[in-house]
Amino acid sequence: MKPLVNLLVIGSLVVAVLGAVTAYMPRLSLPDDQLVGLTLGSDAGKDQAGKPLVPAKSKLTAEHLAQLRDSGAKRIHVREFSLARWSGLWLFLAGTAGLIAGSVAARRSRAPQAAASQGRTASVDDARRSLSEIRAVIADIRATLQTMDAAGASAIVLERIGAAQRDLVPAFLNQRPAIAAALGQARTAQVMERFAMGERSMNRAWSAAADGFTDELDETLSTADELLAQSAEHLARG
Known part of the structure; x- marks a missing residue:
């Protein structure tokens, strides 16, 4: 079962990426x-x-x-x-649906012992802490941007957002089992939906910095922080 689920997830990810790049x-x-x-x-x-x-x-x-x-x-x-111009929209939607299906299948196939272990090693407090750390990085970047030229602004966004994507975002996502255990699936979906939207805005800020569009950085990071704040609000109700 697990190899099939992994194949579904990998295939869906490839399809979603192919759609997203267009x-x-x-x-x-x-x-x-x-x-x-x-x-x-x-x-x-x-x-x-x-x-x-x-x-x-x-x-x-x-x-x-x-x-x-x-x-x-x-x-x-x-x-x-x-x-209207997104030719790969249906590929992206199909890939996303496959990822969701793969996630559900993977969750159901986990042994009860593994689920219990995840519950012991993760906590909602860890998730809140990870989310706060991400928002702190964004706030620090936005404050620093006011004093930097275009080259410096691009460099700091690439470095700090890149580090957050590498370390802090996975740390938050790893707490999803604990969040679901504490809040239930419906509330967890609200937390994760806003987080995913905030993460996409972070990714857009990184891409804008890479392409040299520094005039977009503050607005994009502001949007990311607003969405992550909404995720934190849903999480705080647990």
């Missing part, structure tokens, strides 16, 4: 009215000299689109999100 990469086959005016997130196309046909941060025009299509480009990376 969220900001619309097809050039879309009508011009869905693409004109969008801002490129990275260079698009190359001329014969190897230089980009349309550089990053350009506002797309009909002429740009014609050039890119003539060059053979199939997709472009833009900064704006739209469900």
Whole structure:
């Protein structure tokens, strides 16, 4: 049973990732009215000299689109999100559904001894502490951003958010069995839903820093903190 569950989870994750990467990469086959005016997130196309046909941060025009299509480009990376342009939406939803199904199957297949062991080694207090530590990192970054130039801002977000994603986020997620035991499945779903949304905003901040869009950092981190605060509120009721 366990190998099948692992296969389901891995396959679903691959499908979800394949769908997710197209969220900001619309097809050039879309009508011009869905693409004109969008801002490129990275260079698009190359001329014969190897230089980009349309550089990053350009506002797309009909002429740009014609050039890119003539060059053979199939997709472009833009900064704006739209469900209507998301060609991989159904892949993402299918992958997410598979991950949920795999998670449920894995939980049901665990031995009672393993569940008891998890309950002993994890606690809701640990989850609250992990969540507080993540929010403290975000607050510290936002305070520091006010005194830094663009390069420094990008560097600190990449370093601190990257460390939080590596250490603090998994530490919180590992407490889910304890949260479920204390709050029940419905309340746990509220905690985890808000946490997942906050984590996605953290990921967007990291991506913005990596791409050099430092003007988006404070707003994105503020959104992440608000969502994590909502998760903490649900958790505090336990």
